Amino acid sequence: CVWWLWIGIKSYTRPDVIRWSKTMFGASLIVILIFSLMISIDSFLP
Structure with missing residues (x-):
């Protein structure tokens, strides 16, 4: 956390x-x- 802050x-x-x-x-x-694409593919699949 400190490393990312630095x-x-x-x-x-x-x-x-x-x-x-x-x-x-x-x-x-x-x-x-990518996440929205995965969600749309998941909704297209039965």
Whole structure:
């Protein structure tokens, strides 16, 4: 937990924080897309 907090603070003070946040946003978006796809496939199956 402290490790992730340290990474967050270190990346927040760095200039590539926008790229890092974009990567995290893209990854979470892909996960949400996969979950919605799995739910739709599960609803299509009898």
